[in-house]
Amino acid sequence: MLVLKSLMQAHGIEQSAIAAVARVSQPTISQLVNHAVWPKRRTAEIRQSISDYLTGRGIDAVAAFEVVRAAETTRTDVSQQANEEGDDNMLLAKQVLLPATKKHFGLFRDPFADDALQSADDVFTTPDIRYVREALLQTAKHGGFVAIIGESGSGKSTLRRDLIDRINSERAPVVVIEPHIIAMEDNDKKGKTLKAASIAEAIINTLAPLEGIKQSQEARYRQLHRVLKDSSNAGYSHVLIIEEAHSLPLPTLKHLKRFYELENGFKKLLSIVLIGQPELADKLSERSMEVREVVQRCEVVNLPPLGMHLEAFLKFKFERLGKPLADVLDASAIDAIKARLSHDLGGKRGVISLLYPLAISNLTIAAMNLSEKLGVPVVNADVIKGL
Structure with missing residues:
Protein backbone atom coordinates (compact mmCIF):
# COMPACT_ATOMS: atom_id res chain seq x y z
CA MET A 1 0.00 0.00 0.00
CA LEU A 2 1.00 3.67 -0.15
CA VAL A 3 2.14 5.91 2.71
CA LEU A 4 -0.90 7.92 1.59
CA LYS A 5 -3.20 5.59 3.55
CA SER A 6 -1.42 6.27 6.85
CA LEU A 7 -1.41 10.02 6.16
CA MET A 8 -5.13 9.95 5.45
CA GLN A 9 -5.84 8.15 8.71
CA ALA A 10 -3.59 10.48 10.68
CA HIS A 11 -5.27 13.60 9.27
CA GLY A 12 -8.83 12.30 9.28
CA ILE A 13 -9.17 12.28 5.47
CA GLU A 14 -11.81 9.95 4.03
CA GLN A 15 -11.32 8.07 0.77
CA SER A 16 -14.42 9.83 -0.54
CA ALA A 17 -12.65 13.19 -0.19
CA ILE A 18 -9.65 12.00 -2.21
CA ALA A 19 -11.98 10.47 -4.81
CA ALA A 20 -13.80 13.80 -5.18
CA VAL A 21 -10.55 15.73 -5.60
CA ALA A 22 -9.19 13.28 -8.18
CA ARG A 23 -12.59 12.93 -9.92
CA VAL A 24 -12.57 9.13 -9.83
CA SER A 25 -14.66 6.49 -8.10
CA GLN A 26 -14.09 5.58 -4.46
CA PRO A 27 -13.16 1.96 -5.37
CA THR A 28 -10.42 3.41 -7.58
CA ILE A 29 -8.97 5.31 -4.60
CA SER A 30 -9.32 2.20 -2.44
CA GLN A 31 -7.30 0.29 -5.03
CA LEU A 32 -4.67 3.02 -5.01
CA VAL A 33 -4.20 3.50 -1.27
CA ASN A 34 -4.48 -0.16 -0.29
CA HIS A 35 -2.54 -1.81 -3.11
CA ALA A 36 -0.65 0.97 -4.92
CA VAL A 37 -2.52 0.17 -8.15
CA TRP A 38 -3.04 3.29 -10.25
CA PRO A 39 -5.95 3.63 -12.71
CA LYS A 40 -5.05 3.10 -16.34
CA ARG A 41 -6.29 6.50 -17.45
CA ARG A 42 -5.41 10.05 -16.30
CA THR A 43 -2.68 8.73 -13.99
CA ALA A 44 -0.53 11.87 -14.01
CA GLU A 45 -3.56 14.13 -13.61
CA ILE A 46 -4.89 12.11 -10.68
CA ARG A 47 -1.53 12.12 -8.93
CA GLN A 48 -1.20 15.89 -9.38
CA SER A 49 -4.71 16.54 -8.07
CA ILE A 50 -4.05 14.46 -4.94
CA SER A 51 -0.66 16.12 -4.47
CA ASP A 52 -2.18 19.61 -4.66
CA TYR A 53 -4.87 18.65 -2.15
CA LEU A 54 -2.35 17.22 0.32
CA THR A 55 0.00 20.18 -0.04
CA GLY A 56 -2.90 22.52 0.65
CA ARG A 57 -3.41 20.72 3.95
CA GLY A 58 0.28 20.97 4.85
CA ILE A 59 1.03 17.31 4.13
CA ASP A 60 4.19 16.03 2.40
CA ALA A 61 2.81 14.94 -0.97
CA VAL A 62 6.08 13.40 -2.14
CA ALA A 63 6.23 10.93 0.76
CA ALA A 64 2.56 10.08 0.28
CA PHE A 65 3.20 8.03 -2.85
CA GLU A 66 5.96 5.85 -1.42
CA VAL A 67 5.00 2.18 -1.41
CA VAL A 68 5.12 0.16 1.81
CA ARG A 69 4.20 -3.46 2.43
CA ALA A 70 0.58 -3.72 3.55
CA ALA A 71 -0.13 -5.54 6.79
CA GLU A 72 -2.40 -8.55 6.50
CA THR A 73 -6.00 -8.04 7.48
CA THR A 74 -8.27 -10.47 9.29
CA ARG A 75 -11.71 -10.40 7.75
CA THR A 76 -14.36 -13.05 7.35
CA ASP A 77 -14.42 -12.94 3.55
CA VAL A 78 -11.30 -13.87 1.62
CA SER A 79 -12.51 -11.89 -1.38
CA GLN A 80 -12.46 -8.60 0.55
CA GLN A 81 -9.53 -7.37 -1.53
CA ALA A 82 -11.74 -7.52 -4.57
CA ASN A 83 -14.45 -5.56 -2.78
CA GLU A 84 -12.12 -2.70 -2.00
CA GLU A 85 -10.71 -2.16 -5.44
CA GLY A 86 -11.83 -0.93 -8.82
CA ASP A 87 -10.99 0.85 -12.02
CA ASP A 88 -12.64 4.11 -12.95
CA ASN A 89 -13.42 2.90 -16.48
CA MET A 90 -15.42 -0.05 -15.12
CA LEU A 91 -18.20 1.92 -13.42
CA LEU A 92 -20.99 4.06 -14.78
CA ALA A 93 -22.89 6.87 -13.12
CA LYS A 94 -26.52 6.37 -12.10
CA GLN A 95 -28.53 5.32 -15.15
CA VAL A 96 -32.24 5.80 -15.93
CA LEU A 97 -34.20 3.44 -18.14
CA LEU A 98 -35.67 5.71 -20.81
CA PRO A 99 -39.34 5.48 -21.86
CA ALA A 100 -38.33 4.57 -25.41
CA THR A 101 -36.19 1.76 -24.03
CA LYS A 102 -39.07 0.35 -21.99
CA LYS A 103 -41.21 0.32 -25.13
CA HIS A 104 -38.39 -1.26 -27.14
CA PHE A 105 -38.12 -4.20 -24.73
CA GLY A 106 -41.80 -4.40 -23.79
CA LEU A 107 -41.29 -3.33 -20.18
CA PHE A 108 -43.63 -1.19 -18.13
CA ARG A 109 -41.28 -0.66 -15.18
CA ASP A 110 -37.57 -0.45 -14.48
CA PRO A 111 -36.63 -3.85 -13.01
CA PHE A 112 -33.76 -2.28 -11.08
CA ALA A 113 -35.60 0.73 -9.58
CA ASP A 114 -36.12 1.02 -5.84
CA ASP A 115 -39.88 0.85 -6.28
CA ALA A 116 -39.46 -2.61 -7.84
CA LEU A 117 -38.77 -3.80 -4.28
CA GLN A 118 -42.24 -4.20 -2.82
CA SER A 119 -41.66 -7.12 -0.44
CA ALA A 120 -39.12 -9.72 0.66
CA ASP A 121 -40.06 -11.75 -2.42
CA ASP A 122 -38.43 -9.07 -4.57
CA VAL A 123 -35.04 -9.44 -2.84
CA PHE A 124 -32.53 -11.50 -4.83
CA THR A 125 -30.68 -13.98 -2.66
CA THR A 126 -27.54 -16.09 -2.83
CA LEU A 303 -21.07 -8.78 1.35
CA PRO A 304 -19.15 -10.29 -1.58
CA PRO A 305 -19.73 -9.46 -5.25
CA LEU A 306 -22.30 -11.59 -7.07
CA GLY A 307 -19.68 -13.34 -9.20
CA MET A 308 -21.10 -16.62 -10.48
CA HIS A 309 -24.62 -15.41 -9.60
CA LEU A 310 -24.64 -12.64 -12.23
CA GLU A 311 -26.93 -14.41 -14.69
CA ALA A 312 -29.26 -15.56 -11.90
CA PHE A 313 -29.48 -11.97 -10.61
CA LEU A 314 -30.41 -10.58 -14.03
CA LYS A 315 -32.87 -13.42 -14.68
CA PHE A 316 -34.52 -12.79 -11.31
CA LYS A 317 -34.88 -9.06 -11.91
CA PHE A 318 -36.49 -9.38 -15.34
CA GLU A 319 -38.68 -12.37 -14.55
CA ARG A 320 -40.19 -10.47 -11.59
CA LEU A 321 -41.70 -8.27 -14.32
CA GLY A 322 -42.72 -11.22 -16.48
CA LYS A 323 -39.91 -10.70 -19.00
CA PRO A 324 -37.59 -13.62 -19.96
CA LEU A 325 -33.94 -12.64 -19.70
CA ALA A 326 -33.26 -13.91 -23.23
CA ASP A 327 -35.64 -11.25 -24.57
CA VAL A 328 -33.32 -8.53 -23.22
CA LEU A 329 -29.75 -9.88 -23.11
CA ASP A 330 -28.09 -12.74 -24.94
CA ALA A 331 -25.40 -15.00 -23.47
CA SER A 332 -22.57 -12.94 -24.97
CA ALA A 333 -23.85 -9.81 -23.16
CA ILE A 334 -23.74 -11.54 -19.80
CA ASP A 335 -20.15 -12.60 -20.39
CA ALA A 336 -19.32 -9.05 -21.49
CA ILE A 337 -20.85 -7.57 -18.33
CA LYS A 338 -18.78 -9.94 -16.23
CA ALA A 339 -15.62 -8.96 -18.12
CA ARG A 340 -16.40 -5.22 -17.93
CA LEU A 341 -16.86 -5.36 -14.15
CA SER A 342 -13.81 -7.51 -13.48
CA HIS A 343 -10.13 -6.67 -13.61
CA ASP A 344 -7.27 -9.15 -13.45
CA LEU A 345 -4.38 -7.66 -11.47
CA GLY A 346 -2.15 -10.57 -12.34
CA GLY A 347 -0.02 -12.74 -10.12
CA LYS A 348 -1.14 -13.49 -6.60
CA ARG A 349 -3.36 -10.41 -6.37
CA GLY A 350 -6.06 -12.13 -8.39
CA VAL A 351 -9.16 -10.60 -9.95
CA ILE A 352 -10.96 -7.49 -8.75
CA SER A 353 -14.73 -7.88 -9.07
CA LEU A 354 -17.21 -5.04 -9.04
CA LEU A 355 -20.17 -7.32 -9.73
CA TYR A 356 -22.38 -5.63 -7.17
CA PRO A 357 -26.11 -5.02 -7.76
CA LEU A 358 -25.80 -1.27 -8.37
CA ALA A 359 -22.90 -1.53 -10.83
CA ILE A 360 -24.61 -4.38 -12.70
CA SER A 361 -27.88 -2.47 -12.83
CA ASN A 362 -26.29 0.73 -14.14
CA LEU A 363 -24.31 -1.10 -16.81
CA THR A 364 -27.35 -3.12 -17.93
CA ILE A 365 -29.60 -0.06 -18.14
CA ALA A 366 -26.99 1.87 -20.13
CA ALA A 367 -26.68 -1.09 -22.52
CA MET A 368 -30.46 -1.32 -22.93
CA ASN A 369 -30.70 2.40 -23.70
CA LEU A 370 -27.91 2.07 -26.27
CA SER A 371 -29.59 -0.98 -27.84
CA GLU A 372 -32.79 1.00 -28.35
CA LYS A 373 -30.85 3.89 -29.87
CA LEU A 374 -29.05 1.54 -32.28
CA GLY A 375 -32.15 -0.46 -33.07
CA VAL A 376 -30.62 -3.69 -31.76
CA PRO A 377 -33.41 -6.04 -30.59
CA VAL A 378 -31.40 -7.73 -27.80
CA VAL A 379 -28.36 -6.49 -25.89
CA ASN A 380 -25.23 -8.33 -27.02
CA ALA A 381 -21.51 -8.17 -26.24
CA ASP A 382 -20.86 -5.52 -28.90
CA VAL A 383 -23.35 -3.18 -27.21
CA ILE A 384 -21.64 -3.64 -23.81
CA LYS A 385 -18.24 -2.97 -25.37
CA GLY A 386 -19.63 0.16 -27.04
CA LEU A 387 -20.44 1.87 -23.75
Whole structure:
Protein backbone atom coordinates (compact mmCIF):
# COMPACT_ATOMS: atom_id res chain seq x y z
CA MET A 1 0.00 0.00 0.00
CA LEU A 2 1.00 3.67 -0.15
CA VAL A 3 2.14 5.91 2.71
CA LEU A 4 -0.90 7.92 1.59
CA LYS A 5 -3.20 5.59 3.55
CA SER A 6 -1.42 6.27 6.85
CA LEU A 7 -1.41 10.02 6.16
CA MET A 8 -5.13 9.95 5.45
CA GLN A 9 -5.84 8.15 8.71
CA ALA A 10 -3.59 10.48 10.68
CA HIS A 11 -5.27 13.60 9.27
CA GLY A 12 -8.83 12.30 9.28
CA ILE A 13 -9.17 12.28 5.47
CA GLU A 14 -11.81 9.95 4.03
CA GLN A 15 -11.32 8.07 0.77
CA SER A 16 -14.42 9.83 -0.54
CA ALA A 17 -12.65 13.19 -0.19
CA ILE A 18 -9.65 12.00 -2.21
CA ALA A 19 -11.98 10.47 -4.81
CA ALA A 20 -13.80 13.80 -5.18
CA VAL A 21 -10.55 15.73 -5.60
CA ALA A 22 -9.19 13.28 -8.18
CA ARG A 23 -12.59 12.93 -9.92
CA VAL A 24 -12.57 9.13 -9.83
CA SER A 25 -14.66 6.49 -8.10
CA GLN A 26 -14.09 5.58 -4.46
CA PRO A 27 -13.16 1.96 -5.37
CA THR A 28 -10.42 3.41 -7.58
CA ILE A 29 -8.97 5.31 -4.60
CA SER A 30 -9.32 2.20 -2.44
CA GLN A 31 -7.30 0.29 -5.03
CA LEU A 32 -4.67 3.02 -5.01
CA VAL A 33 -4.20 3.50 -1.27
CA ASN A 34 -4.48 -0.16 -0.29
CA HIS A 35 -2.54 -1.81 -3.11
CA ALA A 36 -0.65 0.97 -4.92
CA VAL A 37 -2.52 0.17 -8.15
CA TRP A 38 -3.04 3.29 -10.25
CA PRO A 39 -5.95 3.63 -12.71
CA LYS A 40 -5.05 3.10 -16.34
CA ARG A 41 -6.29 6.50 -17.45
CA ARG A 42 -5.41 10.05 -16.30
CA THR A 43 -2.68 8.73 -13.99
CA ALA A 44 -0.53 11.87 -14.01
CA GLU A 45 -3.56 14.13 -13.61
CA ILE A 46 -4.89 12.11 -10.68
CA ARG A 47 -1.53 12.12 -8.93
CA GLN A 48 -1.20 15.89 -9.38
CA SER A 49 -4.71 16.54 -8.07
CA ILE A 50 -4.05 14.46 -4.94
CA SER A 51 -0.66 16.12 -4.47
CA ASP A 52 -2.18 19.61 -4.66
CA TYR A 53 -4.87 18.65 -2.15
CA LEU A 54 -2.35 17.22 0.32
CA THR A 55 0.00 20.18 -0.04
CA GLY A 56 -2.90 22.52 0.65
CA ARG A 57 -3.41 20.72 3.95
CA GLY A 58 0.28 20.97 4.85
CA ILE A 59 1.03 17.31 4.13
CA ASP A 60 4.19 16.03 2.40
CA ALA A 61 2.81 14.94 -0.97
CA VAL A 62 6.08 13.40 -2.14
CA ALA A 63 6.23 10.93 0.76
CA ALA A 64 2.56 10.08 0.28
CA PHE A 65 3.20 8.03 -2.85
CA GLU A 66 5.96 5.85 -1.42
CA VAL A 67 5.00 2.18 -1.41
CA VAL A 68 5.12 0.16 1.81
CA ARG A 69 4.20 -3.46 2.43
CA ALA A 70 0.58 -3.72 3.55
CA ALA A 71 -0.13 -5.54 6.79
CA GLU A 72 -2.40 -8.55 6.50
CA THR A 73 -6.00 -8.04 7.48
CA THR A 74 -8.27 -10.47 9.29
CA ARG A 75 -11.71 -10.40 7.75
CA THR A 76 -14.36 -13.05 7.35
CA ASP A 77 -14.42 -12.94 3.55
CA VAL A 78 -11.30 -13.87 1.62
CA SER A 79 -12.51 -11.89 -1.38
CA GLN A 80 -12.46 -8.60 0.55
CA GLN A 81 -9.53 -7.37 -1.53
CA ALA A 82 -11.74 -7.52 -4.57
CA ASN A 83 -14.45 -5.56 -2.78
CA GLU A 84 -12.12 -2.70 -2.00
CA GLU A 85 -10.71 -2.16 -5.44
CA GLY A 86 -11.83 -0.93 -8.82
CA ASP A 87 -10.99 0.85 -12.02
CA ASP A 88 -12.64 4.11 -12.95
CA ASN A 89 -13.42 2.90 -16.48
CA MET A 90 -15.42 -0.05 -15.12
CA LEU A 91 -18.20 1.92 -13.42
CA LEU A 92 -20.99 4.06 -14.78
CA ALA A 93 -22.89 6.87 -13.12
CA LYS A 94 -26.52 6.37 -12.10
CA GLN A 95 -28.53 5.32 -15.15
CA VAL A 96 -32.24 5.80 -15.93
CA LEU A 97 -34.20 3.44 -18.14
CA LEU A 98 -35.67 5.71 -20.81
CA PRO A 99 -39.34 5.48 -21.86
CA ALA A 100 -38.33 4.57 -25.41
CA THR A 101 -36.19 1.76 -24.03
CA LYS A 102 -39.07 0.35 -21.99
CA LYS A 103 -41.21 0.32 -25.13
CA HIS A 104 -38.39 -1.26 -27.14
CA PHE A 105 -38.12 -4.20 -24.73
CA GLY A 106 -41.80 -4.40 -23.79
CA LEU A 107 -41.29 -3.33 -20.18
CA PHE A 108 -43.63 -1.19 -18.13
CA ARG A 109 -41.28 -0.66 -15.18
CA ASP A 110 -37.57 -0.45 -14.48
CA PRO A 111 -36.63 -3.85 -13.01
CA PHE A 112 -33.76 -2.28 -11.08
CA ALA A 113 -35.60 0.73 -9.58
CA ASP A 114 -36.12 1.02 -5.84
CA ASP A 115 -39.88 0.85 -6.28
CA ALA A 116 -39.46 -2.61 -7.84
CA LEU A 117 -38.77 -3.80 -4.28
CA GLN A 118 -42.24 -4.20 -2.82
CA SER A 119 -41.66 -7.12 -0.44
CA ALA A 120 -39.12 -9.72 0.66
CA ASP A 121 -40.06 -11.75 -2.42
CA ASP A 122 -38.43 -9.07 -4.57
CA VAL A 123 -35.04 -9.44 -2.84
CA PHE A 124 -32.53 -11.50 -4.83
CA THR A 125 -30.68 -13.98 -2.66
CA THR A 126 -27.54 -16.09 -2.83
CA PRO A 127 -26.20 -18.39 -0.09
CA ASP A 128 -24.17 -15.42 1.22
CA ILE A 129 -27.16 -13.08 1.20
CA ARG A 130 -29.41 -15.69 2.83
CA TYR A 131 -26.89 -16.04 5.63
CA VAL A 132 -26.80 -12.28 6.18
CA ARG A 133 -30.62 -12.06 6.13
CA GLU A 134 -30.97 -14.74 8.77
CA ALA A 135 -28.11 -13.35 10.86
CA LEU A 136 -29.85 -9.96 10.91
CA LEU A 137 -33.25 -11.41 11.82
CA GLN A 138 -31.85 -13.63 14.58
CA THR A 139 -29.84 -10.71 15.94
CA ALA A 140 -32.94 -8.52 16.05
CA LYS A 141 -35.07 -11.19 17.71
CA HIS A 142 -32.66 -12.86 20.09
CA GLY A 143 -29.72 -10.51 20.62
CA GLY A 144 -26.30 -9.98 19.16
CA PHE A 145 -23.84 -7.50 17.74
CA VAL A 146 -23.17 -7.67 14.00
CA ALA A 147 -21.53 -5.44 11.38
CA ILE A 148 -22.54 -5.79 7.73
CA ILE A 149 -19.82 -4.43 5.45
CA GLY A 150 -19.92 -3.93 1.72
CA GLU A 151 -19.02 -1.58 -1.09
CA SER A 152 -21.40 1.15 -2.19
CA GLY A 153 -24.16 -0.54 -4.18
CA SER A 154 -23.58 -4.01 -2.73
CA GLY A 155 -27.10 -4.23 -1.29
CA LYS A 156 -26.61 -3.18 2.34
CA SER A 157 -29.58 -0.81 2.45
CA THR A 158 -31.77 -3.39 0.75
CA LEU A 159 -30.94 -5.86 3.51
CA ARG A 160 -31.84 -3.26 6.14
CA ARG A 161 -35.21 -2.64 4.49
CA ASP A 162 -35.71 -6.38 4.17
CA LEU A 163 -35.07 -6.86 7.90
CA ILE A 164 -37.61 -4.22 8.87
CA ASP A 165 -40.15 -5.65 6.40
CA ARG A 166 -39.72 -9.15 7.84
CA ILE A 167 -40.13 -7.89 11.40
CA ASN A 168 -43.34 -6.12 10.40
CA SER A 169 -44.76 -8.95 8.29
CA GLU A 170 -44.08 -11.53 11.02
CA ARG A 171 -45.47 -9.17 13.65
CA ALA A 172 -42.35 -9.94 15.66
CA PRO A 173 -42.17 -8.14 19.04
CA VAL A 174 -39.05 -6.22 18.01
CA VAL A 175 -38.62 -2.45 18.25
CA VAL A 176 -36.29 -1.00 15.60
CA ILE A 177 -34.28 2.05 16.66
CA GLU A 178 -32.55 4.09 13.95
CA PRO A 179 -30.65 7.25 14.96
CA HIS A 180 -30.62 10.05 12.37
CA ILE A 181 -27.36 9.96 10.40
CA ILE A 182 -27.82 12.90 8.03
CA ALA A 183 -24.48 14.73 7.60
CA MET A 184 -22.78 12.31 10.00
CA GLU A 185 -18.98 12.41 9.89
CA ASP A 186 -16.33 10.61 11.92
CA ASN A 187 -14.81 13.74 13.44
CA ASP A 188 -16.12 17.14 14.50
CA LYS A 189 -13.86 19.03 12.10
CA LYS A 190 -15.66 17.66 9.05
CA GLY A 191 -19.21 17.67 10.37
CA LYS A 192 -21.53 16.38 13.06
CA THR A 193 -20.51 13.14 14.76
CA LEU A 194 -22.95 10.62 16.15
CA LYS A 195 -22.21 10.48 19.86
CA ALA A 196 -23.40 8.12 22.57
CA ALA A 197 -25.72 10.85 23.93
CA SER A 198 -27.51 11.07 20.58
CA ILE A 199 -27.93 7.30 20.46
CA ALA A 200 -29.38 7.39 23.97
CA GLU A 201 -31.84 10.09 22.92
CA ALA A 202 -32.89 8.04 19.88
CA ILE A 203 -33.61 5.03 22.09
CA ILE A 204 -35.62 7.05 24.63
CA ASN A 205 -37.56 8.92 21.94
CA THR A 206 -38.45 5.64 20.21
CA LEU A 207 -39.54 3.77 23.33
CA ALA A 208 -40.99 6.63 25.37
CA PRO A 209 -41.81 9.45 22.93
CA LEU A 210 -43.86 11.41 25.49
CA GLU A 211 -41.03 11.59 28.03
CA GLY A 212 -38.68 14.54 28.09
CA ILE A 213 -34.98 13.74 27.86
CA LYS A 214 -33.22 14.17 31.19
CA GLN A 215 -30.60 16.91 31.17
CA SER A 216 -27.78 15.41 33.22
CA GLN A 217 -25.78 12.54 31.76
CA GLU A 218 -26.36 10.33 34.81
CA ALA A 219 -30.14 10.91 34.75
CA ARG A 220 -30.33 10.39 30.98
CA TYR A 221 -28.63 7.00 31.06
CA ARG A 222 -30.73 5.89 34.04
CA GLN A 223 -33.77 6.91 32.02
CA LEU A 224 -32.44 4.95 29.04
CA HIS A 225 -31.96 1.80 31.13
CA ARG A 226 -35.43 2.15 32.64
CA VAL A 227 -37.33 2.54 29.36
CA LEU A 228 -35.48 -0.42 27.87
CA LYS A 229 -36.35 -2.59 30.89
CA ASP A 230 -39.99 -1.46 30.85
CA SER A 231 -40.25 -2.36 27.17
CA SER A 232 -38.49 -5.69 27.75
CA ASN A 233 -40.88 -6.54 30.59
CA ALA A 234 -43.73 -5.87 28.16
CA GLY A 235 -42.31 -8.59 25.90
CA TYR A 236 -40.32 -6.59 23.37
CA SER A 237 -36.78 -6.96 22.04
CA HIS A 238 -34.85 -3.99 20.68
CA VAL A 239 -32.43 -3.61 17.79
CA LEU A 240 -30.30 -0.52 17.18
CA ILE A 241 -29.50 -0.12 13.46
CA ILE A 242 -26.84 2.40 12.41
CA GLU A 243 -26.32 2.92 8.68
CA GLU A 244 -23.20 4.62 7.31
CA ALA A 245 -21.45 3.20 10.36
CA HIS A 246 -18.06 3.69 8.70
CA SER A 247 -18.52 7.35 9.69
CA LEU A 248 -18.82 6.56 13.39
CA PRO A 249 -15.98 8.07 15.43
CA LEU A 250 -13.91 5.59 17.41
CA PRO A 251 -15.15 6.88 20.82
CA THR A 252 -18.74 6.14 19.78
CA LEU A 253 -17.79 2.66 18.55
CA LYS A 254 -16.17 2.09 21.92
CA HIS A 255 -19.29 3.27 23.77
CA LEU A 256 -21.46 0.81 21.83
CA LYS A 257 -20.05 -1.93 24.04
CA ARG A 258 -21.75 -0.29 27.02
CA PHE A 259 -25.09 -0.12 25.22
CA TYR A 260 -24.74 -3.77 24.27
CA GLU A 261 -24.04 -4.76 27.89
CA LEU A 262 -27.31 -3.31 29.22
CA GLU A 263 -29.28 -6.19 30.75
CA ASN A 264 -32.54 -7.12 32.45
CA GLY A 265 -31.59 -10.20 34.42
CA PHE A 266 -30.06 -12.62 31.93
CA LYS A 267 -31.60 -10.89 28.93
CA LYS A 268 -29.66 -8.42 26.82
CA LEU A 269 -31.75 -5.30 26.32
CA LEU A 270 -30.29 -4.08 23.04
CA SER A 271 -29.05 -5.79 19.89
CA ILE A 272 -26.79 -3.76 17.59
CA VAL A 273 -26.51 -3.82 13.79
CA LEU A 274 -23.86 -1.69 12.07
CA ILE A 275 -24.04 -1.21 8.30
CA GLY A 276 -21.13 0.42 6.52
CA GLN A 277 -18.56 0.53 3.75
CA PRO A 278 -15.12 -1.17 3.93
CA GLU A 279 -13.66 1.64 6.07
CA LEU A 280 -15.76 0.20 8.91
CA ALA A 281 -13.74 -3.01 8.72
CA ASP A 282 -10.57 -0.95 9.23
CA LYS A 283 -12.08 0.61 12.34
CA LEU A 284 -13.13 -2.82 13.63
CA SER A 285 -9.75 -4.37 12.94
CA GLU A 286 -8.30 -6.55 15.70
CA ARG A 287 -5.21 -4.35 15.46
CA SER A 288 -7.20 -1.35 16.73
CA MET A 289 -6.52 -1.38 20.45
CA GLU A 290 -8.95 1.46 21.15
CA VAL A 291 -11.98 -0.62 20.17
CA ARG A 292 -10.68 -4.12 20.89
CA GLU A 293 -13.51 -4.84 23.37
CA VAL A 294 -16.06 -4.02 20.66
CA VAL A 295 -14.22 -6.13 18.09
CA GLN A 296 -14.32 -9.13 20.43
CA ARG A 297 -18.13 -8.92 20.64
CA CYS A 298 -18.99 -7.95 17.07
CA GLU A 299 -19.43 -10.44 14.23
CA VAL A 300 -18.22 -8.85 10.99
CA VAL A 301 -19.90 -10.09 7.80
CA ASN A 302 -18.75 -8.94 4.36
CA LEU A 303 -21.07 -8.78 1.35
CA PRO A 304 -19.15 -10.29 -1.58
CA PRO A 305 -19.73 -9.46 -5.25
CA LEU A 306 -22.30 -11.59 -7.07
CA GLY A 307 -19.68 -13.34 -9.20
CA MET A 308 -21.10 -16.62 -10.48
CA HIS A 309 -24.62 -15.41 -9.60
CA LEU A 310 -24.64 -12.64 -12.23
CA GLU A 311 -26.93 -14.41 -14.69
CA ALA A 312 -29.26 -15.56 -11.90
CA PHE A 313 -29.48 -11.97 -10.61
CA LEU A 314 -30.41 -10.58 -14.03
CA LYS A 315 -32.87 -13.42 -14.68
CA PHE A 316 -34.52 -12.79 -11.31
CA LYS A 317 -34.88 -9.06 -11.91
CA PHE A 318 -36.49 -9.38 -15.34
CA GLU A 319 -38.68 -12.37 -14.55
CA ARG A 320 -40.19 -10.47 -11.59
CA LEU A 321 -41.70 -8.27 -14.32
CA GLY A 322 -42.72 -11.22 -16.48
CA LYS A 323 -39.91 -10.70 -19.00
CA PRO A 324 -37.59 -13.62 -19.96
CA LEU A 325 -33.94 -12.64 -19.70
CA ALA A 326 -33.26 -13.91 -23.23
CA ASP A 327 -35.64 -11.25 -24.57
CA VAL A 328 -33.32 -8.53 -23.22
CA LEU A 329 -29.75 -9.88 -23.11
CA ASP A 330 -28.09 -12.74 -24.94
CA ALA A 331 -25.40 -15.00 -23.47
CA SER A 332 -22.57 -12.94 -24.97
CA ALA A 333 -23.85 -9.81 -23.16
CA ILE A 334 -23.74 -11.54 -19.80
CA ASP A 335 -20.15 -12.60 -20.39
CA ALA A 336 -19.32 -9.05 -21.49
CA ILE A 337 -20.85 -7.57 -18.33
CA LYS A 338 -18.78 -9.94 -16.23
CA ALA A 339 -15.62 -8.96 -18.12
CA ARG A 340 -16.40 -5.22 -17.93
CA LEU A 341 -16.86 -5.36 -14.15
CA SER A 342 -13.81 -7.51 -13.48
CA HIS A 343 -10.13 -6.67 -13.61
CA ASP A 344 -7.27 -9.15 -13.45
CA LEU A 345 -4.38 -7.66 -11.47
CA GLY A 346 -2.15 -10.57 -12.34
CA GLY A 347 -0.02 -12.74 -10.12
CA LYS A 348 -1.14 -13.49 -6.60
CA ARG A 349 -3.36 -10.41 -6.37
CA GLY A 350 -6.06 -12.13 -8.39
CA VAL A 351 -9.16 -10.60 -9.95
CA ILE A 352 -10.96 -7.49 -8.75
CA SER A 353 -14.73 -7.88 -9.07
CA LEU A 354 -17.21 -5.04 -9.04
CA LEU A 355 -20.17 -7.32 -9.73
CA TYR A 356 -22.38 -5.63 -7.17
CA PRO A 357 -26.11 -5.02 -7.76
CA LEU A 358 -25.80 -1.27 -8.37
CA ALA A 359 -22.90 -1.53 -10.83
CA ILE A 360 -24.61 -4.38 -12.70
CA SER A 361 -27.88 -2.47 -12.83
CA ASN A 362 -26.29 0.73 -14.14
CA LEU A 363 -24.31 -1.10 -16.81
CA THR A 364 -27.35 -3.12 -17.93
CA ILE A 365 -29.60 -0.06 -18.14
CA ALA A 366 -26.99 1.87 -20.13
CA ALA A 367 -26.68 -1.09 -22.52
CA MET A 368 -30.46 -1.32 -22.93
CA ASN A 369 -30.70 2.40 -23.70
CA LEU A 370 -27.91 2.07 -26.27
CA SER A 371 -29.59 -0.98 -27.84
CA GLU A 372 -32.79 1.00 -28.35
CA LYS A 373 -30.85 3.89 -29.87
CA LEU A 374 -29.05 1.54 -32.28
CA GLY A 375 -32.15 -0.46 -33.07
CA VAL A 376 -30.62 -3.69 -31.76
CA PRO A 377 -33.41 -6.04 -30.59
CA VAL A 378 -31.40 -7.73 -27.80
CA VAL A 379 -28.36 -6.49 -25.89
CA ASN A 380 -25.23 -8.33 -27.02
CA ALA A 381 -21.51 -8.17 -26.24
CA ASP A 382 -20.86 -5.52 -28.90
CA VAL A 383 -23.35 -3.18 -27.21
CA ILE A 384 -21.64 -3.64 -23.81
CA LYS A 385 -18.24 -2.97 -25.37
CA GLY A 386 -19.63 0.16 -27.04
CA LEU A 387 -20.44 1.87 -23.75
